[in-house]
Amino acid sequence: MSLKGKNILLGVTGGIAAYKAANLTRLLVKEGASVKVVMTPAAKQFVAPLTFATLSQNPVLTEFFNPENGEWHSHVKLGVWADAMIVAPATANTIAKMANGIADNLLTTSYLSMRGKVFVAPAMDLDMYAHPTTRQNIEALKSVGNIIIEAESGELASGLNGKGRMAEPETILKAMSDYFESDKPLQGRTVLVTAGPTYEKIDPVRFIGNYSSGKMGFALAEAAAEAGANVILVAGPTKLTTLNPLIKRVDVESAQQMLDACSQHFNDCNAAVMAAAVADYRPAVQAEQKIKKGSAPMTIALESTPDIASTLGKMKRPGQVLVGFALETENGVANAIEKLKKKNLDFVVLNNATEAGAGFNCDTNHITIIKNSGEQIDYPMKDKKLVANDIINQILLLLTPEKQ
Numbered sequence: 001m002s003l004k005g006k007n008i009l010l011g012v013t014g015g016i017a018a019y020k021a022a023n024l025t026r027l028l029v030k031e032g033a034s035v036k037v038v039m040t041p042a043a044k045q046f047v048a049p050l051t052f053a054t055l056s057q058n059p060v061l062t063e064f065f066n067p068e069n070g071e072w073h074s075h076v077k078l079g080v081w082a083d084a085m086i087v088a089p090a091t092a093n094t095i096a097k098m099a100n101g102i103a104d105n106l107l108t109t110s111y112l113s114m115r116g117k118v119f120v121a122p123a124m125d126l127d128m129y130a131h132p133t134t135r136q137n138i139e140a141l142k143s144v145g146n147i148i149i150e151a152e153s154g155e156l157a158s159g160l161n162g163k164g165r166m167a168e169p170e171t172i173l174k175a176m177s178d179y180f181e182s183d184k185p186l187q188g189r190t191v192l193v194t195a196g197p198t199y200e201k202i203d204p205v206r207f208i209g210n211y212s213s214g215k216m217g218f219a220l221a222e223a224a225a226e227a228g229a230n231v232i233l234v235a236g237p238t239k240l241t242t243l244n245p246l247i248k249r250v251d252v253e254s255a256q257q258m259l260d261a262c263s264q265h266f267n268d269c270n271a272a273v274m275a276a277a278v279a280d281y282r283p284a285v286q287a288e289q290k291i292k293k294g295s296a297p298m299t300i301a302l303e304s305t306p307d308i309a310s311t312l313g314k315m316k317r318p319g320q321v322l323v324g325f326a327l328e329t330e331n332g333v334a335n336a337i338e339k340l341k342k343k344n345l346d347f348v349v350l351n352n353a354t355e356a357g358a359g360f361n362c363d364t365n366h367i368t369i370i371k372n373s374g375e376q377i378d379y380p381m382k383d384k385k386l387v388a389n390d391i392i393n394q395i396l397l398l399l400t401p402e403k404q
Helices: 018-030 041-045 049-056 075-081 092-100 106-113 126-130 132-143 169-181 215-226 255-266 308-315 332-342 384-399
Strands: 007-012 034-039 084-090 117-122 152-155 161-165 190-195 200-203 206-208 230-235 247-251 271-274 281-283 302-304 321-328 347-352 368-371 376-378
Touching (some): 007 075, 007 106, 034 041, 034 106, 075 106, 084 106, 084 169, 206 281, 215 247, 255 308, 271 384, 321 384, 332 347, 332 368, 347 384
Parallel strands (some): 007 084
Antiparallel strands (some): 152 161, 281 302
C-alpha cells in the first residue's frame, strides 16, 4: 500500500463538505497512514473535533496554544512531520489565504511550513468556484507545486447544480496514492551532490571559508531524492538537515576531504552536481597551536585547493552527467563558459553573488543554465526548492535523451 507508514496532515476548513473529511480520515487510517487533523475555527461549526480525534486516533489541533495543558502546537514541527498535507475541504477563503501567504490560523500557518507535497480539494458554490479570483488563486497554488484535486459537478448545498462539490474521499485517496506510487524518473539511479562551504584551517580555531549556507545544495539533494534517486550528499560545515531517507549524508570540512569523498563515490553515480562553494585557497602551513596575537604583521602563505569539478571531469565516463556552479560577480557568462569547457561539464549553473536574493544565505536564486551545446536558459528569481527542480529536470533530459 502506497500510503502505509506515511504521515498525513489533514486540514479541514469551514465548509459543508467537512463531513466528507471524516470519511477521508477513516480511509487514510485504513490504508496504514498516520493522520493528524488540523481544523480552522469555522470547521468546528460543521463537524466536532471529537469525530476526527476518534477516527485518526490523534488529538485534533485547532489553536496554536492549548490553555488547558499549556501545550504549544508547533506548525513547524507539523511541516517537518508530514509526508503530505491534504486540505479537504478547501474553501475559497482558505485557498485565497494559501495563495497569498496569509497565515492567520494554525492550518494556513502549517501549510506555509510544509516540506512534503500539498494536495488541495476545493469545495464551494459554483459561482465562487468559477470566479476569476478563485481560478487565479488555484493557478497560483499549482504554480508552486501543489496538486489540485478538482471539484466535481453535482447538486450543491445552495440547491444549485454545477461544479463545486468536493471530490469524493475515494477520489482524493486515489490521487494521493497515485502520487506516492508514481514512477520516479530517477528511480534506481544515484546522484552525487556537494553542498555548503569548505573550511581551510589556519590553526585550531581559525579558518579560511565563505558565506555559503548550503541551502542550494540541500535543496538539490531533496529534489533528486523526491525524484527517486539514491543521493549521496557531501556536505561542508552547515547546520542544515536532510529529510528524505534516500539521502546519505557525508560530512566533510576541507576541500581535500570533499574531493576524497566525491572521488570515492563518483564512479557509482549517474550524475553529480557540484553545488558546494569550495574555498579556492588554503594556508600552505596549518599551525598546530593557536597563533597568538603579536605586534609584528602576520603573513599567511596560501596555496590552491584541489579542483573537485576538474578532477571528476577527468574521471567522467560516457553516460555520466556532471554539473557545475559558477558564482560570479562580473563577466558571468564568459567565466561560466570557460569553466564549462575547462572542467568537462555537461552544463553549468550561473548566478550572481551580488544580485539581491540570489547570493549566499538566500532562500531564492536567479540562475542561468549554460549547456555545452551552447544553449542558455535564463530562469526567473524563485525559491531554491523550485530552482532545484529546474536543475534536476535538465539532468533528466541528459540521462534520458529520448524525452527531449
